[in-house]
Amino acid sequence: MKVNQTGQSEFILLGFPSSNELQFLLFMVFLVFYILTVSTNLFIIGILMLDPILRKVPMYIFLNHFSFLEIWYITVTVPKMLFDFRAGNNVITYNGCIVQIYFFFALGLTELFFLAVMAYDRYLAICKPLRYHSIMTRTLCTQLAICSWVCGFLSSFFLIIPSSRLMFCRSTTLNHFFCDFIPLLTISCNETLVTDRVLYFMAWFIILYSFFLTAASYAYIIRTVFRLPSKIGRKKAFSTCASHLTVVLTFYGTIIFMYIRPSTKYSSDIDKVVSVFYAVVIPLVNPLVYTLRNKDVQEALRRTVRRNIFFSLCHFFLLI
Template sequence: MAEQLDLSQDAPKALGAYHSQHSTLHPVTFFIFQGFSSKYWVQRGLFFLFLMNYLLTLTGNIAIILIIRAEAELQKPMYFLLGHLSFLEIWYTTSTMPNLLVGLLQDVKRISFTGCFAQFYFMFSLGTTEYFNLTVMGYDRFLAICKPLHYHKLMSSQTCLLLALSCWMAGFLWFVAPIIMISQLPFCGPNIINHYLCDRGPLMDLSCQNDYVTEVTFFIFGTVLSLCNFLLILVTYAYIISTILRMSSATGRKKAFSTCASHLTVVSMFFGSVMFMYLRPPGKHSFPMDKLVSLLYTVVTPLLNPLIYALRSKEFKQAMWKVLHKK
């Protein structure tokens, strides 16, 4: 659509006028993101901030993958799974960031109906895959610390590959049914999403029909996913901590704790923000708060993950300097 809309003065009024000109009783064919602000200078400032974040996220995660592949010392299950996490982070942030950046350069932040649900599906599928991958990383630390004599047999390269593929398969199948149910709801207007991405809450609010079954279904799928993975990690670390405390060597205890600290930090950031967003009972929520929390797991966490692992792992830092020295 060629028309442009000036949102520089009054965003709600302008969006309302735009909707009144284009809204009919026909089904919605596109959505408009309200975003963060209608002011020109705020949008441009956010554009450069998010662009820098996106480039740093891509650079950091790609660097981790290349260093792991280049160094023979890092050909271990822990670093294979770390490389897999970095690969996931690249695509996870890419599922939302390019559209966000383009929207910050436009007055009307449009997305087609199909494009909206494609973004919705890929963001949730990649996020779910990351959930499973973080759980597998916890299992890897459990075997390394609690079952050291059987570690290499239980976490062979074939097993690591099978676990990674299982994460992708489960991740991309988990939310298929709930997302299809939401996409089949009637959307007859308004079509203004009070967010910067397509998410469950804003989309359900725009539906012409209050479908309690769909809301509860999505809530149940999200609750089972989050709590099962979180409880598995808790049980895993209960065994890990118990084993570490029984170690006679203080150096051994310190080394064991240090190998788990990075994983626990990432799990706390990612699980905490996502569980806050999706384990709340269905109903009305504060969209400004939802936007800020969404930024934590879609923008901040993918950037910090490589930094957390790179800065806390002495072995990885040595490998990184070795690669840089060669270059």
């Protein structure tokens, strides 16, 4: 008999079955990742908002959005997982599962669009420096940022529609630590051919198209860097590009491995490990690579600290 999908059915998230000691260790590890990710991205948002110089620079306007995105991206999955570790309650309702899938993919797809937009911004800055400020205006920055958010959240509906039509006549146990489309597909008793085609179309078109745009921008950047006359300049540019490319390739590599495969190739245990990278690790690595290693951000931090110290001293002397 098929499970009635009226919002009363539930799924059991298998998570990481292990001993109580290992469960506690995993809880602490994921808790540290979550706290560091949220606090680091909030710190970056604060620095970029408070600094009068950086908040007008196009790249840092995008990074501000990107940091805000990463906070919500990791919040969609990790708090529920932490609660399951401690409470032992691995149950999630059908409606809750669909909502989690929607926001996880909406934010993930939005991140893909932002990676492409930021790569294009770096392409203009390095390859067309004389025209950069005339092309990448504040209006264009706002439009690109809004477009990334809107496209990400609209694209996620391609998964919600087929997900809401799946029926489950056997097990409702998901061998995952959050509700993902692929685990739902593997336990469904529907004929999944049409559903697979929807997933593949979305995956190939959005993921690979955004990857192509990002890769093309970096290819032009690398070609321009090779032509720099200064060896020190080339080394500095390559250092920055290598860090960005490492994050981009890791993120794209894991999601391409996860979502651009036939359903017969799914392996739940391996997929869970891969999912940890793009759902938990990458949101922490991104701010470290894109901002905290950036000299402009470091200088903005020093300016903010000096300004706060100055105001504090002035306030102290006025009280005296």
